Amino acid sequence: MKKVAIYSILSLLLVGVVVSGCGKRAKPKAAAVNNGISVQVAYAHTGSMASTVEVSGSIKALKSVQLSAKMSGRVAAVPYRENDSVGAGAVVVQQDTSDLRAQYQQAEAGLQSAKARLSQASTSAGLSDTQVEAQIAQAQAGLESARANLRMIKAGARIQELASAQNAVASAKANFENSKVNLQRMRDMFSQGAQSKQQMDLTQMQYDVAAAQYDTSKQQLSLVRAGARAEQVEAADKQVRQAEEALNIAKSNRGQKSLRFEDIKAARAGVAQAAASLTYARQQLENASIRTPIAGTVSQRLTEPGQMASPGVSLVSVVALNTVYFEATVSEMDVHKVKLGQSVQVGVDALPDRKFAGTVLKILPTANTSNRQFTVWIAISNRTGDLKPGMFARGSIEVARHQNICIIPKDALIANGDGQSVFTVLDSQAKLRTVRLGFQTRDDVEVLSGITSGDEIAVVGQDKLSDGVKVTVSR
Numbered sequence: 001m002k003k004v005a006i007y008s009i010l011s012l013l014l015v016g017v018v019v020s021g022c023g024k025r026a027k028p029k030a031a032a033v034n035n036g037i038s039v040q041v042a043y044a045h046t047g048s049m050a051s052t053v054e055v056s057g058s059i060k061a062l063k064s065v066q067l068s069a070k071m072s073g074r075v076a077a078v079p080y081r082e083n084d085s086v087g088a089g090a091v092v093v094q095q096d097t098s099d100l101r102a103q104y105q106q107a108e109a110g111l112q113s114a115k116a117r118l119s120q121a122s123t124s125a126g127l128s129d130t131q132v133e134a135q136i137a138q139a140q141a142g143l144e145s146a147r148a149n150l151r152m153i154k155a156g157a158r159i160q161e162l163a164s165a166q167n168a169v170a171s172a173k174a175n176f177e178n179s180k181v182n183l184q185r186m187r188d189m190f191s192q193g194a195q196s197k198q199q200m201d202l203t204q205m206q207y208d209v210a211a212a213q214y215d216t217s218k219q220q221l222s223l224v225r226a227g228a229r230a231e232q233v234e235a236a237d238k239q240v241r242q243a244e245e246a247l248n249i250a251k252s253n254r255g256q257k258s259l260r261f262e263d264i265k266a267a268r269a270g271v272a273q274a275a276a277s278l279t280y281a282r283q284q285l286e287n288a289s290i291r292t293p294i295a296g297t298v299s300q301r302l303t304e305p306g307q308m309a310s311p312g313v314s315l316v317s318v319v320a321l322n323t324v325y326f327e328a329t330v331s332e333m334d335v336h337k338v339k340l341g342q343s344v345q346v347g348v349d350a351l352p353d354r355k356f357a358g359t360v361l362k363i364l365p366t367a368n369t370s371n372r373q374f375t376v377w378i379a380i381s382n383r384t385g386d387l388k389p390g391m392f393a394r395g396s397i398e399v400a401r402h403q404n405i406c407i408i409p410k411d412a413l414i415a416n417g418d419g420q421s422v423f424t425v426l427d428s429q430a431k432l433r434t435v436r437l438g439f440q441t442r443d444d445v446e447v448l449s450g451i452t453s454g455d456e457i458a459v460v461g462q463d464k465l466s467d468g469v470k471v472t473v474s475r
Contacts, residue, residue: 035472038472039459044406044454047405049407050398050399051402052441053337055329058391066314069287075308082298082301083298093316095288111274114271114273118264118270120193139247145172147243169217173214206246294318326395327378342360346358348394350391358378364377408447418434434450456473
């Protein structure tokens, strides 16, 4: 029984050895290993590559205005609608001007009236100055004549005295005739409103004095001829006193000159005030025509004829589409790379098939404290007007460019403990190469060392490779 058991165990061991030996010889996958692992390849090539900073933001316009009224009023007309082109200075909203025109006409009439009052005051002052000096001269002459007459009477009548009396009569007569002419002229001017009642009374008094002097001189001549008497001396003395009084009155009129200047000054102030009122009325009339300060396109029409416009409430928006720019944000880690004049490729979500060329126009000096982002203005051409303010945009700012460099697809990279590696394919065998990288884009990468242009690089299936393994290139 023991021998049978031993033989059974040996038989089983022999069967296991046979089966094991058969398994080693089979190796059904050996043919596949010999054929190599299937990979797809690309070639490292020489070219240029740019380092970019990716940004995003909105399309805005340098020239964009919200137009509102400066004063309350009813809207009479709105000539333009959305998307209409307007030139600088065009009236985009017209308010009703009926009341404003009436106020302007009233102010214009007020100015004309003020100018007329100034002209009247100036004319009156000019005539009064001339008359005052003439009156003083006449009164002085009359006084000298009266004094001479008194002396003559006291000295007794002589041939010379008679001649003097006759001359006095002639002088008094001339003075009387002159006063008469002045009185008639003053009456004409007073009736026309060009002279005051005060001036009229003064001229009348001068006429009366001249008439009295004339009469007195005639009496004196008669007395000289008849011979001097006590009454004659008394009359001559009285004539001297009258002449002195007339001279004092004429001189006192000089004091009224300052009053006439005050009248002119007040009239000039009235003209200035009336002119200011007219300017204000004209400005109010102009304010009723709301004009756009820029040429552009109407983006919003927020009012209609018949509605009331109030100050500060937007009525029409105008944007200059040829001044649009891309306002982007850059992180504080990348802002030092961005310089004025750098080129930018811009894309907008609203126009997915379009790319727009731009340049860095301005870098604002301070960051947003909430997200530490800097604002960058990028100038872009918008000749066709397709870019509209408010569109979301993305851009790539080219901050540097390398020429004649080795470039491979980014998909070929394999991360390992030493950094980045790639598998090259040479004679159907994979070779692991450690590479040092430079610039990178979304699809490609610059290789500074490790491979050279023309090397065949595995880009698909390289994750299954190991150094020295046999590969089959799948075309």
